[in-house]
Amino acid sequence: MAIIRELKVCLLGDTGVGKSSIVCRFVQDHFDHSISPTIGASFLTKTVPCGNELHKFLIWDTAGQERFHSLAPMYYRGSAAAVIVYDITKLDSFQTLKKWVKELKEHGPENIVVAIAGNKNDLGDIREVPMKEAKDFAESIAAIFIETSARNAVNVEELFQKISECLAASRPPRHAFLSKLPEYNKQCRQIPPLENPEGDSNESFKLTRQAPPSSRRCC
Numbered sequence: 780m781a782i783i784r785e786l787k788v789c790l791l792g793d794t795g796v797g798k799s800s801i802v803c804r805f806v807q808d809h810f811d812h813s814i815s816p817t818i819g820a821s822f823l824t825k826t827v828p829c830g831n832e833l834h835k836f837l838i839w840d841t842a843g844q845e846r847f848h849s850l851a852p853m854y855y856r857g858s859a860a861a862v863i864v865y866d867i868t869k870l871d872s873f874q875t876l877k878k879w880v881k882e883l884k885e886h887g888p889e890n891i892v893v894a895i896a897g898n899k900n901d902l903g904d905i906r907e908v909p910m911k912e913a914k915d916f917a918e919s920i921a922a923i924f925i926e927t928s929a930r931n932a933v934n935v936e937e938l939f940q941k942i943s944e945c946l947a948a949s950r951p952p953r954h955a956f957l958s959k960l961p962e963y964n965k966q967c968r969q970i971p972p973l974e975n976p977e978g979d980s981n982e983s984f985k986l987t988r989q990a991p992p993s994s995r996r997c998c
């Protein structure tokens with residue numbers, strides 16, 4: 780029987796950058812052009828193989844609208860990894876990403892793995908955030924960096940695979956301090972195995988749901 784590790788992951792970032800779309804692509808391999816903004820948060824799971832283990836992602840997709848900002852600690856607390864998403868066509872969303880990095884450093888779990896995802900890379904012709912700038916920033920905090928397109932299914936699996944590998948790779952640092960976020964990410968952390976795979980179905984729920992007039996979220 781394969782060992783299953785549960786990995787709590789939260790997605791953070793400005794409204795409209797594509798957090799839900801990334802999760803929807805990853806979990807359901809689906810893209811919805813008229814997806815509604817998240818209200819509160821959504822929860823989904825997906826189990827993927829990693830070496831001779833199974834990694835069950837417990838994914839909290841948070842709402843990017845400012846009015847929900849105060850809820851975020853509930854989701855990043857206890858997370859093994861945070862995916863901070865920006866929209867490559869919106870410079871503002873990259874500034875917001877930097878604020879999230881700061882907040883995680885100050886209030887997040889000590890050894891959280893940070894992944895930076897520049898989404899909507901299918902819209903390269905209207906890009907506002909140069910890839911090099913984002914990559915350099917990610918390197919400066921030793922975060923995972925990847926550009927994705929939820930719409931075209933580009934690098935979404937890879938994003939979670941990188942997180943999975945990072946979390947599987949090494950043990951937690953013995954003396955980790957938040958001021959040393961890069962060191963945490965370099966060393967990553969090991970999540971205790973969960974030996975009972977029973978009830979390992981993919982689950983999802985939303986805390987609250989907005990009722991859009993004519994469209995439905997896909998996840």
Ligand SMILES: Nc1nc2c(ncn2[C@@H]2O[C@H](COP(=O)(O)OP(=O)(O)OP(=O)(O)O)[C@@H](O)[C@H]2O)c(=O)[nH]1
Pocket residue numbers: 792793794795796797798799800801811812813814815816817818841842843844898899900901902927928929930931
């Ligand atoms: N072109 C393109 N559009 C995308 C992509 N990902 C998401 N979108 C669109 O961007 C809009 C916002 O997507 P969401 O997934 O709802 O964004 P979000 O970050 O979850 O937004 P909040 O729930 O408000 O925090 C929707 O119209 C999506 O169809 C992408 O990779 N490429």
